[in-house]
Amino acid sequence: MKYLAFIVLMLFLSSYPSSAQDQSGSKIKLARVKYSGGGDWYNDQSSEVNLLAYIKAHTTIQTEPTYEFVDLSTDNIFLYPLLFLTGHGTMNLSEVEVKRLRSYLENGGFLYIDDDYGMDPSIRKEMKKVFPNQQFVELPFNHPLYSSHFTFPNGLPKIHEHDAKPPQGLGLFHEGKLCVFYTYETNPSDGWADPDVHHDPPEKREASLKIGTNIIVYALSR
Numbered sequence: 001m002k003y004l005a006f007i008v009l010m011l012f013l014s015s016y017p018s019s020a021q022d023q024s025g026s027k028i029k030l031a032r033v034k035y036s037g038g039g040d041w042y043n044d045q046s047s048e049v050n051l052l053a054y055i056k057a058h059t060t061i062q063t064e065p066t067y068e069f070v071d072l073s074t075d076n077i078f079l080y081p082l083l084f085l086t087g088h089g090t091m092n093l094s095e096v097e098v099k100r101l102r103s104y105l106e107n108g109g110f111l112y113i114d115d116d117y118g119m120d121p122s123i124r125k126e127m128k129k130v131f132p133n134q135q136f137v138e139l140p141f142n143h144p145l146y147s148s149h150f151t152f153p154n155g156l157p158k159i160h161e162h163d164a165k166p167p168q169g170l171g172l173f174h175e176g177k178l179c180v181f182y183t184y185e186t187n188p189s190d191g192w193a194d195p196d197v198h199h200d201p202p203e204k205r206e207a208s209l210k211i212g213t214n215i216i217v218y219a220l221s222r
Contacts, residue, residue: 027062028052028216031077032069033085033111037092039119041085042069047192048084054192054209055216059149072097077104082219086114086189090122098129105130105172105179110219113182114189117162123182127172136170136182145169145181148218150210157207159200160187177222181215188212 030048035041045067052063070076070083073096077083083104085091093101105111113123124136139145139155146152146169156167167186171178190198191208200208 027064028055028082028220029064029066029068029080030082030084030216031080032067033083034069034071035085035087035091035093035097037090037122039087039089039091039122040116041087041091043087043116044190044193044197046194046197047086047189050194051189051192051209051212051216055213058213059217061217061220072101075100077101077109078107081109082216083109083111084114084189085111086116086119088116088118091119091126092122093126093129098126102130106174109179110222111180112215112219113180114187115182115184116187116190117160120184127180127182131172131174131180134172136172139169139171139178139181143169143178145178145214145218148214148221150214152211152214156183156186157188157204157211158186159191159204159208160198162187178218181219 030052032048033041048067049065052065055061056063056065070080073094077100101111115123127136141153141155146155156169158167162185165185168184170182170184172180188208188211191200191205192212195205
């Protein structure tokens with residue numbers, strides 16, 4: 001079953017052109033990761049819908065602006081080129097989930113994690129299970145992700161204030177290629193949500209949608 005899942009993922013990914021700006025034949029979805037441990041993995045379900053709609057309007061990538069979630073304990077993760085994980089509080093990964101997520105990432109998948117505040121300790125602990133020999137490293141401001149579509153010369157924008165710390169874009173890699181991107185002390189995905197949810201000013205929402213676009217464009221064109 002594991003090898004069949006690998007084949008499904010590779011066939012799915014191979015249907016995408018090397019340039020993420022030419023996606024006329026495919027529609028991109030961003031699957032929300034369901035996890036155990038008590039964190040609200042399901043919060044702000046308008047976030048992905050709004051981001052995908054923004055990407056559709058501002059790039060040539062064809063998206064399907066919808067909310068979908070996926071359980072890491074199933075092989076359904078291999079049906080998506082992109083996964084999104086967020087929430088508050090604690091995340092716990094079972095041994096099966098760790099193995100599936102590692103296989104997904106090592107075979108071309110991409111995971112974006114956004115700390116919605118309070119997740120950082122468990123994110124670092126659980127992702128250490130996935131890549132035991134790695135620590136999160138901060139991406140330099142000249143990393144291609146920050147210029148994949150819109151230009152962010154100073155790295156991540158600060159969307160929400162948490163602990164008065166600078167925003168950080170952190171990564172994990174497989175064979176030198178970024179496969180996990182983790183945003184800490186900024187919370188872009190809150191800015192994707194409907195305006196009446198967090199009441200962010202328009203300029204903050206625009207910055208969050210632009211950096212979200214960059215993440216998707218980069219992930220699809222690695």
